[in-house]
Amino acid sequence: MSDKQPGNNMRSLDRAIDVLEVLEDAPRGLRLTEIARRAGLHVATTLRILNALEARGRVERDETHYRAGVGLLFGAHAYLTTSPLVAAARPVLQDLASETGLTSSVFVRTGYSRAVIARVEGSNPLRYELPIGERLPLHLGAGKILAAHLSDADRDELLSRVAPFVTAGGREMTGEDFTAELDEIRGSGIAVSTDERIIGGRSVAAAVHDRDGAVTAAVQVAGTDESVSEDRLKALAITVRNAADQLSRRL
Template identity: 45%
Template sequence: MATAPAASMRSLDRALDVLGVLEDTRQPLRLSEVARRADLHVATAQRILNVLVERGYAAKEDSGYVAGPAAVATAHAFLVNNRLSQVALPILQELAATTGLTASLFVRVAFSRVLIARVQGRNPLRYQLPIGEKLPLTLGAGKALAAWLPEPELRAFIDQFTPFTRISGEQITADALARDLGRVRDDGYALSLSERVLDVIAVSAPIRHGEETLGALSVSGPHSELAEDDRPRIINEVRRAAGAVAARCP
């Protein structure tokens, strides 16, 4: 029989799994679908959802369950208190002004990246990426975070998420992703074109503090706005900005 602390931790793990399911969905989910995605018995999922609804971390609509308003308050508390976003904001503003591109700050959450700050460039992108959006590590700025994963974690990441197809139609195998991430480590930046959104180019660099990767800075814009002969300047600006953020973080 599990001890009380072990059982409590298992219950917490399950509740966080359910929260993760609600975070990742773009539409209300029926109870049975929440249970399936969280790999839980329906009765267990129901008990967890009842508590989450009571606490405001989930909400029940006619068509199913969605994340609740308490999650917004938690996200706000993070943004207000997070040293990285406070330090990075003026540097993002300078980077957007210097490059004319949209500047973004991402942090890693497990095998995903989350946008925590963004400053629009001169010509905003056609799509709006909201703060808190969760995106893959396999594409764009995600590679500037994934490249420095410890070796066992890096191998597990590559095995779990390959093969996959970029929006351009390019098929990426495990070996191809490993080579790509190796180049990012060697070069200190990631250059991406039409990986997640067609005709969008991005330059990203990790924010490295000692052996720790705190986040990644990225600039992005339409491919037509970043001439090939201007790429070295943009790369240097992004790497300089990432270094400036790292230097100001404790």
């Protein structure tokens, strides 16, 4: 899961997080052996970690399977209520959604993934389920605008993890293709994606900068390829960039 980064002490804690990440990425419960395999840990070690986490409500189990526990809710709640970014994002998304009629979201990068941290549904709210906290790829959709501003080392690491890949729409991308696209995105400041993560879906995203100019988040509008039609793209690009800039200013 995570490469052994030299200089990082606290091995058992680090491994516990490995275990948690395995659980977080699984759509259903997993057995001990499988968790150990995916986390790259010894079974005995994995068991001890799971027991410790279970004792604290961070993990739940039935007879045979382990899954995420209720205790994990507290952390998310704390993040959503204390993060200045989340607080700043809400009103911006509200405006963006009512102006465009599209579902508007803010993403943040963590490691080599991203997470939705705030979302306002557009006029036709597709699904009820709130996707906050879903782990999404950094190389597809709005993730690209975040990927485009990675350091060289981080970008290479990302490439080595995902490239080459195929989008949901069937487009094949090599590492070179992807790097080139990221350069383009960085130039224009806008990432447009069609059929990348979901077929029939299209999105427009722009980067949010913190006070130091570092890219910390992305603002996105998304919809079907009909609601985000080709001839709206130019206008949407401007709108989304404005929203992103507005959010940047609020930080």
